Amino acid sequence: MSILPQIIFLLIFIVAGYVLYKRVSFLRRAIMLGKKSGRTDNPGERWKTMGLVAFGQKKMFKRIVPAIFHLFLYVGFIIINIEILEFVIDGLFGQHRYFFPFTGTWYMVALNIFEFLAFGSLVASVIFLIRRNIIKIRRFTARELFGWPKLDANLILFAEITLMTAILVMNATDQALADKGYAHYTQIEGLFFSSLIKPLFIDMGATTLFYIERIAWWLHIIGILGFAIYITYSKHLHIFLAFPNTYYSNLKPKGEMKNMEEVTNEVNMMLGIQTENTPEPPAEIARFGAKDVNDLSWVNVMNAFACTECGRCTDQCPANITGKKLSPRKIMMDTRDRAEEVAISLENGGKGLEDGKSLYGDYITKEEINACTSCNACVEACPVNIDPLAIILDIRRYVAMEESGTPPQWNAMFQNIETSFSPWKFAPTDRFNWADKVKEEEQK
C-alpha cells in the first residue's frame, strides 16, 4: 500500500497544529490585555466550582430541555474525542482500527457508546437548528445576534451534523465491506446505530464502499481538526474556556463591589488617616474605572471569550425585558470584539489600544450602562459564571470619575449626599424625627 495517505495525514496534522498554536497565542494575547485579577485564593473552592458548573453543567440544568440536548453534544464532544486517538494512530501508521485486536468485545461496547452519542448529537443539533431558526425564541432573535453570531451558531450545528453523520456512515460502510469478506475490514458484531443505515450501502460495489468509507474517515478527522481551529473564532470557544472561566469565578457575595484601593489611598490622605502600610504614590496614575479592555481585569476579558452567546443573561435582565437598550450578552460580545480588534492590530504592528477607539463609546454606549439596576440576574443566569455586571459598573466608574458624565439626576443625588448626607435633600438634623411618634405612643 502506498504511504502517500500517511504523509498527507502527517502534513495536515502539522499544519493544523501550527495554525492552532498561532490562534491560541493570539487569544492569550487578547485576554492578557486585561489587568491582574487577584483571583488565586481558595483553590479548593475554585476546583469545586469548576467541577460543578463546567464539568457538572449545574447551571445548565436550570432549564431542563435544552440541558438534556446540550448534554448530548457535550458528552459526545468529550467521549467521541477518545476515538480521535485511534484515528491518529491509524492515520499515521497506515493501520485500520488499531485498537480492535487488543480490546475485543470492549471495542464493540465503546463503539456502540460512540454511535449512541453521535446519534444523540445529531438529534440535538437538528432540534437546536429548529429552535434557533424556526421557533422564535426571544433570546435567539435579539438584535446583537444579527449577522455573524447567528451564522456562527448555525455553522457549528451543521458541522456537528456532518461530523456525526461521518462517524455513522464510516462504521456502516466499514461493516458492509467486512460482511463482503474483505480481510482489511474487521467484522464487529452488534453495532446498533450504524447497522440501521447499513442496508443503504449493502448493494453497492466494493470500490464505491471503499471510497465512501475513506471519505467519511477523512471528513471526520479533517473536520475535527478544522473544528478545533474554527472554534477559536467562534462562540464555541466556551467548550474550552468554560473550565478556566468557572475556576476564576467570583467567590464573594454577588452584591459586593470591588474596592478601589487607589481611591482608598486618596481618601485616607484627604482625611489625614494614617494607614499601617502608607502606600507609595502609584508610579503612573491609572485610569479610574474602565474605558477600554485594558482597564478591565483579564478575567473580565476571558469571560468575554468564554461567552456562549446563549442569551440567558439578557433573557433575565429587567432592563432588557422592558425594552431598554441594555443587553448583558451584548456587553460580553462587545468586550470580545474590542479585545480581538486590539489584539489583531497589535499582531500586525498596528496602534492597538491607541487606535482612537475604545470599548466604552465605540461599542458600549452610556445609555446601555445607565439602564442597569445591578440586580445580578445576568450573573445568576449565566451557565458559565460570567459577570457582565462587573464590566458595566467599571464603565460607570469611568463615566463618573473621569468624564463627569453621569446623568444630571445622579449628580444631584451625589450633591445631596455631600451636603445633607442622604441621597434626598432633607435636613440631617431631621434624621431622628421618626422616633417622635414612637415616643409619643409609648407615653400614652
Add this chain to the structure above:
Amino acid sequence: MAEMAASGESPEILFWVGCAGSFDDRYKAVTQAFVKILNKVGVSFAVLGPEETCTGDPARRAGNEFLFQMQAVGNIQVMNGYNVKKVVTACPHCFNTIKNEYPALGGNYEVIHHSTFLQQLINDGKVVIKGGGDFKGKKITFHDSCYLGRANNVYEAPRDVIKALDVELVEMKRCRTKGLCCGAGGAQMFKEPEEGKKDINIERTEEALETGASAIAVGCPFCLTMMADGVKNKNRENDVQVYDLAELIAKDQGL
C-alpha cells in the same frame, strides 16, 4: 447611641435605620413598626440618630467611588468609635454595603437584615404570632429584593416570617434566584429610567397581581416604593396593599 454611650451602656445591637427609613414617609412607618417590635421584645438596641449618614451605596453604584468611600470611612469611624459589634438593618442595600463592602475599609461587624432578625425572634419564641390578624388565611406574595436574594443569598428568612403568620404564601413566576428586580437598584431609584417599552416596576407589579395576592410583602424601602407605585398605576391600591415584613409582624402583634 450617644446617650447610651454617655451613660456607659453598650447595647447588644445597632439598628441601622438608613436614609429611607429616616426620611421617606412610607418607610418611616416601617422603622417605627420594627422599633416597636424591638421595644416589646426588650432587645437592647440603639440607633445612631443624627450621627448616621448615607452608607454611600447609591453613589458607588452610580460610579462615584470617591463619594462612597468618604461616606463609608465616616460611618466606620462613628461605628468603631462606639465599638459596634452587631448591626441590624431593614434595608438590603445598607445591609449589603455594611456587610460586604465596609470590611475592606476597616469596618468589621456582624450584619443581619431585619428579615433574618425577625425570623430569629419568632424561632426563639420571643415573638409569639397571634394568628396573623387581618391577614389570616389570605394570600400574600413575597417580592425578592436583589440585594437580599441574589446578592446575599437570603431567600428563606423572609418567607419563614410570612409563613409564621398563618397566611397562604403564593409565589410569583419569577422568584428566589430568578426574582425580577423592582427597577430601583443600582441607583435607578434616583433617576428616570432609560428609554424603553415599559417601566420595570410595572412589569413586576403585574406579575405580583397575577398571583391574586391581597398583599405584596417586601423587605426593602426601594422595592416598597416601586411596588406601591406599580399598584397605584394599576389602580389596585384599594384591594392590594404593599407591606414590609416588620409591618406584618407589628400588625399581628397589635402594635
